[in-house]
Amino acid sequence: MDQVHSRALEALQPFVHLANANSATSPRFVANIITNATSSPHTYVFAELLETPTIQSLNSPDTPDEFRGYLRLLEIFAWGTWQEYQSTPNLPQLNQQQTLKLRLLSLLTLSATLKTLSYSSLMAALSITDRSELETLVTTAIYSSLITARLSPASTPPTVNVTAVAPLRDVNVHSLPTMISVLAHWETRCNDVIRDVEAEIKSITAKAQKRQADERARAQQLEKALASSSSEGGGGGGGVPLAQRKGGPHPAGNSNNKREFTADDDQDDDGYWDDGAEGVADQIILPSRMDIDEGAGAARAGPSSARHAKRVLGKKS
Known part of the structure; x- marks a missing residue:
């Protein structure tokens, strides 16, 4: 055109x-x-x-x-x-x-x-x-x-x-004043729209900045809370190590420390009591063993039969 x-x-x-x-x-x-x-x-x-x-x-x-x-x-x-x-x-x-x-x-x-x-x-x-x-x-x-x-x-x-x-x-030269008036009104409306858009942009920017500041503040509070919790967990329990508070072994040198023996302590046990310690084994009642009622027949069989029964029944299950 x-x-x-x-x-x-x-x-x-x-x-x-x-x-x-x-x-x-x-x-x-x-x-x-x-x-x-x-x-x-x-x-x-x-x-x-x-x-x-x-x-x-x-x-x-x-x-x-x-x-x-x-x-x-x-x-x-x-x-x-x-x-x-x-x-x-x-x-x-x-x-x-x-x-x-x-x-x-x-x-x-x-x-x-x-x-x-x-x-x-x-x-x-x-x-x-x-x-x-x-x-x-x-x-x-x-x-x-x-x-x-x-x-x-x-x-x-x-x-x-x-x-x-x-x-x-x-x-038409006679229509120029009317055209100028229309264009001036249009320019005013455009300026109003531009001002509204700029105000909206400023509002959105301010809200975004405030939201970022709030997020940073919450992050700092969370870090402080985590640091405080960590320091309190390291010094609690009255000076007793965490392993001992959970039932772990006491430090070495404690004369009151006693070990409770069970049949499972010795991993190399072959399932039978040593014959050299038969006299001692007859006198020890282990907490993890079942007491055996020897009955009358066992009593008549004599001590050697009783000892032999204990050796057999003492085998680990």
Whole structure:
């Protein structure tokens, strides 16, 4: 679309040079420049030509009435519409090229305000009575890269769906104060949004910093608690080592230490009592052995039988 605007500016330059180079400012000459510029098939912007002193000379009180309307006609081509031309009196008659050009420019303005255009609304705005003529106009605008659109003649109602519009309409100088006011209001709203976003960012940052500080404080408290618990565990128990408090052996040199013997203490025992200690074994009652009732038969068998029974039954299970 920017290339279309550049081509339109290039197409207008010969008329601008002609208006600036010629010192003659006769109303008829100026009217011819306007007619030729608005009839050219590639000119769609006219603000630069409209600002030249030669064109503005038509505002002179000495300008004949038949040429006064040309300046207004050029303004309509610059930023007006077909409806404005129809409602403005004392304007020159348009030739076929000018009629097509003004309708195309009016279609650009309508497409910029309404993306979905019905056939009926376009035909009323452009003074077209035939649907095929409207479709031809829209097709010309599409192939000239003025708009990007799609015709939907079978829809209800038939519509023209516009998706892009070339920036080819000039800005009305009388609408500049309104545009400045709208832009100033938009700038104020943007500044308000920026301030709200910055305030929200500061709030989120402050909350994140506070959360990090709380986490660091909790971590320090946990470390202090763990250190205090460790120091108390190392010095507790009244000076008695942890192994002794759990029933471990007493330090060496304690004369009161007594060992309790069981049959499981000697891992190398073969399961029988030594014969050399038979007399002693007969007198010792081991806590892990079962007392054996020898009975009357054992008593009759004599001491040697009793000793032999003890040796056998004394075997580890």
